[in-house]
Amino acid sequence: MSVRITGIGIVSAIGLTVAENLSSLENSKSGIGKIQYLDQKGDYLVGEVKCSNRELISRLGVKSQPISRTSLLGLAAAREAWGENKHSSKLRTGIISATSVGGMDQTEHFYRDYLNQNNPDFHVLKCHDSGNTTERIAAELGISGYINTLSTACSSGANAIMLGARLIEQGKLDRVLVGGTDALTQFTLNGFRSLMIYDDQWCRPFDESRSGLNLGEGAAFLLLENEKSIDFSGNETLCCLSGWANAADAYHQTASSPDGKGATLAIQNAIEVSGLSALDISYINAHGTGTKNNDLSESVALLNIFGDNCPDFSSTKPFTGHTLAAAGAIEAVLSVLAIQNSIIFPNLNYSRAITETGLIPITEFQSNQPVTSVLSNSFGFGGNNSSLVFSVNNS
Amino acid sequence: MLSIFTKSQMYITAASTISHQPTFKNAGFSKLIEPLKIDSELISPNFKEYIDAGLLRRMSKILRMSVTAAKDCLQQAEVDQPGAIIVGTGLGCLQDTEKFLNNFLTIEGLLPPTSFIQSTHNTIAGQISLSIGNHGYNMTHTQNTLSFEHALIDAGLLLGEGNDNIIVGAADEYIEILSTIGEHLHVKPEVNLTSGASFFIVSKEQSGKSIAKIKDIETVGLVQDIQESIENFLINNTLKESEIDLVLYSDFNDLKDSGQVSDVFKRFENSSELINYTNIIGIYPSNSAFALHYAVDRIRDNNKIKSVLIINGLNKINLGLILIESIEA
Numbered sequence: 001m002s003v004r005i006t007g008i009g010i011v012s013a014i015g016l017t018v019a020e021n022l023s024s025l026e027n028s029k030s031g032i033g034k035i036q037y038l039d040q041k042g043d044y045l046v047g048e049v050k051c052s053n054r055e056l057i058s059r060l061g062v063k064s065q066p067i068s069r070t071s072l073l074g075l076a077a078a079r080e081a082w083g084e085n086k087h088s089s090k091l092r093t094g095i096i097s098a099t100s101v102g103g104m105d106q107t108e109h110f111y112r113d114y115l116n117q118n119n120p121d122f123h124v125l126k127c128h129d130s131g132n133t134t135e136r137i138a139a140e141l142g143i144s145g146y147i148n149t150l151s152t153a154c155s156s157g158a159n160a161i162m163l164g165a166r167l168i169e170q171g172k173l174d175r176v177l178v179g180g181t182d183a184l185t186q187f188t189l190n191g192f193r194s195l196m197i198y199d200d201q202w203c204r205p206f207d208e209s210r211s212g213l214n215l216g217e218g219a220a221f222l223l224l225e226n227e228k229s230i231d232f233s234g235n236e237t238l239c240c241l242s243g244w245a246n247a248a249d250a251y252h253q254t255a256s257s258p259d260g261k262g263a264t265l266a267i268q269n270a271i272e273v274s275g276l277s278a279l280d281i282s283y284i285n286a287h288g289t290g291t292k293n294n295d296l297s298e299s300v301a302l303l304n305i306f307g308d309n310c311p312d313f314s315s316t317k318p319f320t321g322h323t324l325a326a327a328g329a330i331e332a333v334l335s336v337l338a339i340q341n342s343i344i345f346p347n348l349n350y351s352r353a354i355t356e357t358g359l360i361p362i363t364e365f366q367s368n369q370p371v372t373s374v375l376s377n378s379f380g381f382g383g384n385n386s387s388l389v390f391s392v393n394n395s
Numbered sequence: 396m397l398s399i400f401t402k403s404q405m406y407i408t409a410a411s412t413i414s415h416q417p418t419f420k421n422a423g424f425s426k427l428i429e430p431l432k433i434d435s436e437l438i439s440p441n442f443k444e445y446i447d448a449g450l451l452r453r454m455s456k457i458l459r460m461s462v463t464a465a466k467d468c469l470q471q472a473e474v475d476q477p478g479a480i481i482v483g484t485g486l487g488c489l490q491d492t493e494k495f496l497n498n499f500l501t502i503e504g505l506l507p508p509t510s511f512i513q514s515t516h517n518t519i520a521g522q523i524s525l526s527i528g529n530h531g532y533n534m535t536h537t538q539n540t541l542s543f544e545h546a547l548i549d550a551g552l553l554l555g556e557g558n559d560n561i562i563v564g565a566a567d568e569y570i571e572i573l574s575t576i577g578e579h580l581h582v583k584p585e586v587n588l589t590s591g592a593s594f595f596i597v598s599k600e601q602s603g604k605s606i607a608k609i610k611d612i613e614t615v616g617l618v619q620d621i622q623e624s625i626e627n628f629l630i631n632n633t634l635k636e637s638e639i640d641l642v643l644y645s646d647f648n649d650l651k652d653s654g655q656v657s658d659v660f661k662r663f664e665n666s667s668e669l670i671n672y673t674n675i676i677g678i679y680p681s682n683s684a685f686a687l688h689y690a691v692d693r694i695r696d697n698n699k700i701k702s703v704l705i706i707n708g709l710n711k712i713n714l715g716l717i718l719i720e721s722i723e724a
Contacts, residue, residue: 100515102537111496122579129486129680130516131539135712139617147616148545151487151516151537159534166552190499191511248480248524248533254512265530381515383524384533 001273002242003165004393006235007223009080009179010333011073012320013047013216017080022337025345028365030319032202032214039109040186045202047216047321048184049073062140066124068103071136073219073326074181078137081177081221087142091174091229094146095138096164097221098156098180100325102130105183133181146173154287154380155246156180157220157328158388162244164224175229179221179329188324189215195254203290203322205315206299206361208352213289216321220329222336239339242373243274243389254381255293260301262385267305267375270387280373281311281389283344285331286361287377288315289322294379299357312369314347314361328378328386335374335390344369405551405597406722408560408604409471410688411464413440414591415677418688420467425692431677437590446526453509455490457568458522460592465523465562472596472604478558479532480520481549483542483565485680487516490570519566532558540707541614543593543684544715548612554599564594565681589677593684601722607691610702610718618714622659625706628716634702637666641693643686644706645673659706673709683707683715694721 010017013031014024024031032047051059056072060079074097087093106124113120126132134149146167150159157180164178182188192198192215199212225235247269249262256263271278287298295315302310316334323330338344347361373391412418415435416428437460442451445463454462461482469477494510512518517535524533532553536545543565550563569590577584597609611632615624629636642663663669672686683705690703700721707715 108496108500111493112500115497115500122576125576126580129539130537131485131542134538135616144617144619145615147538148541148614149537151535152520152533153515153517163534163549163552166556170552170555172548172552186499187496187511190506191495191508191514194499194506194508194511196508246532246534248521248530250524250528250530253518253521253525262530381512381517381521383521384517 001169002240003168003224004230004237005222005239005241005336006225006230006237007081007083008238008333008336009077010220010330011049011076012218012323012330013049014319016051016076025319026365028346028348030348032318032321038184038186040189044189045214046184047214049217066106066127067136068127068133069105069183070099070101070103070181071127071133073183073217074133074137075140077179077181077219078141078177078221081223082141085233088232091232092145093143094167094173094176095134095143096148096150096160096176096178097134097137098150098160098325098329099130099133099182100151100153100156101182101185101188102133103127104185104187108186151325152380152384154324154327155378155384155386156325158376158378158386159246161222161241161329161332161388162246162386165241165244168224168226175223175225177221177223179219180326181219182217182324182326184215184217197291199290202349203318204349205288205290205317205347206295206354206359207350208354210290210292210295212291213322216323218320218323218326218330220326220333222332237393239336240391240393241388242391243270245269245273246386249383249385251383256297256379258297260297260304262383263298263301263379264304266385266387267301267377270389274389274391276373276389278306279309281375282371283338283374284311284313285335285374285376286313286315287379288317290317296354296356298377298379299354299359302359303357310359312344312362314345316345318348331376332388335376338371338374339390339392342369342371343367344371404599405554405609406601406605407595407607407609407691408598408602409468409596410606410691411467412591412593412685412688413460413464414685415589416675422692423696425689426696428675430674431587433587435587455488455513455568456590457488457490457566458513458519461519461564461566462522462526464592464594465564468562468594468596472560474560474596476527476529477531477560477562477596479553479561480523480529481534481546481561481563482520483536483546483681484516484519485537485539485542485567487537488514488518489568493570493572523562540680540710541616541713541715543681544612544614544707544717548614550597551612554597559599561597562594563597564592565684566592567679567681569679584678586674587677589679591676591679591682591685593688605722607694608720608722610720613716615714617712621708621714624714625659625716632718636662639663639667639702639704640700641668641703642706643670643672643690643703645671645683645709682709687717690719
């Protein structure tokens with residue numbers, strides 16, 4: 001399989017554009033720090049997008065309100081990915097976004113006021129539902145027709161990309177913007193605290209001492225096009241999405257299985273769909289959240305697939321924080337950047353391998369690497385596991 | 396605009412609904428059903444027959460309804476493991492979402508995690524996969540009133556990719572604050588806000604279990620011209636309005652009486668039976684899944700009904716269309 005990627009856009013803790021994100025990665029500059037924008041007590045480390053809602057509304061020229069931060073972040077990334085593309089009645093254009101919180105960033109303020117009987121603003125609830133998050137982005141971009149939202153927790157973004165590719169493969173759409181967006185919320189921050197997997201220190205994926213994740217926020221979108229659409233747009237192909245798969249772990253509502261069953265299935269099937277062999281994978285952008293459970297289960301899955309020949313791998317979550325539904329999309333854009341620029345990103349904050357598996361991630365920024373195929377993993381709550389394979393464009 | 400012409404066919408081999416009406420394990424319900432009463436409540440089956448008591452205690456309404464309806468479908472179709480599990484939900488697990496909001500806004504210190512864990516939309520599909528140990532494709536679509544149609548389109552893609560015997564369904568649950576919100580936003584629906592879950596098994600081959608066939612599904616988000624969209628959908632399926640025996644439609648307030656859409660109905664009026672399914676089942680974002688079950692039940696009951704069109708206009712900015720045919724057609 002092979003679907004062309006012709007546009008990318010990203011907003012994260014390490015930058016408001018693709019160029020800013022790339023620069024932070026090259027300079028090993030993390031975006032995680034103490035809370036600046038979120039209305040939440042405590043010294044939590046978070047990967048916030050360095051821009052208030054007011055600044056985002058003004059930058060994006062959004063006229064109608066209420067609008068959730070989730071929509072604003074998504075719009076910024078979707079607009080960058082869409083670029084200068086033109087609408088055409090001859091092309092079937094769609095948008096698929098992924099979100100886990102939707103408009104919760106607004107709803108939680110409403111609900112606090114509601115509980116305190118402090119004149120709650122019911123109107124912000126119009127942007128609560130996840131579907132609305134995507135409709136707002138679509139409306140701003142002038143896209144109508146196939147508008148869809150997926151919500152499979154931390155694998156949502158990868159699933160949106162996969163669904164877009166399948167719609168193109170089966171000839172249902174000519175081009176589709178795919179990605180994900182999630183704003184940082186008190187709801188999710190307190191949620192991961194309640195699960196005892198929020199690290200008060202920097203998150204340390206794949207390190208023996210890892211003890212949890214740092215949440216982030218952001219959005220990323222990719223433009224997928226078929227040949228007909230490229231004939232119209234004349235867009236250059238950045239690289240291809242060549243493999244995808246989704247599998248259920250069916251082990252526990254939140255924990256991953258110790259034998260990495262769902263993760264192994266997702267990786268194996270994605271590589272199979274790509275027509276490549278495991279040996280062809282040059283780099284793995286791991287899910288690597290920094291929790292005890294995920295990183296062990298993912299490491300076991302990597303050993304299941306690659307044995308003693310594990311390719312270079314790293315988790316970029318110490319740069320961006322775990323951006324939940326946006327993570328799969330943000331890491332997809334980083335995978336495209338790795339192929340485009342022949343680079344591999346470092347796994348920050350690593351010092352000692354996990355005892356059970358002994359896998360050692362890449363810890364320094366690497367340039368001039370022959371990166372031809374990248375595997376990107378996204379594993380989530382509910383046992384939702386998805387993997388994508390990106391490959392250099394050979395045609 | 397997107398129209399699905401699946402490479403393979405899509406046959407419905409099981410259907411199950413838990414709702415405010417006597418729909419569960421009650422084939423032929425469409426004949427007996429009366430308009431929804433103002434004080435109607437969810438008609439709960441004995442969930443313990445389907446869900447382990449320990450798990451059941453922790454489950455919200457939407458999870459109980461969904462796991463039970465999905466398992467009932469597997470029993471009807473005599474399928475042990477479905478090829479995939481696909482769920483649509485407009486608002487997701489509201490009960491647990493509100494509970495966790497309450498918890499973190501009022502409790503100092505350690506928070507119980509259960510309501511957070513169960514607040515995510517994909518808990519529904521996740522709990523179905525857990526309850527039967529399924530490792531297949533697992534997906535959750537949430538596009539407010541079009542969530543079910545999107546789940547169904549995904550199922551069509553999967554059948555085209557060789558998957559089979561897919562559980563596809565939709566669920567939404569009512570919580571009290573929805574009524575308060577409606578009052579404050581000056582939205583006064585003519586029918587009740589309700590809860591409901593409808594699940595199906597769809598298969599690519601016709602078999603003795605096949606009840607009806609889904610011919611086509613389309614979603615039009617931010618719809619510009621409803622009438623034109625419906626006309627094109629019928630043209631794409633080489634059908635005339637007069638060939639549709641039953642039109643199931645939905646609108647917040649009755650479509651038949653309001654502006655733009657009334658023309659749409661005039662075209663069907665002479666030849667088709669018109670039923671507003673929201674008046675039967677109440678309002679929840681994914682109630683078009685009930686309409687599909689209703690259509691299937693009518694087809695099973697009456698061999699004169701060959702083609703049914705579901706026009707989902709519950710939210711005026713979105714249009715969902717599902718075309719169902721009887722097996723003999």
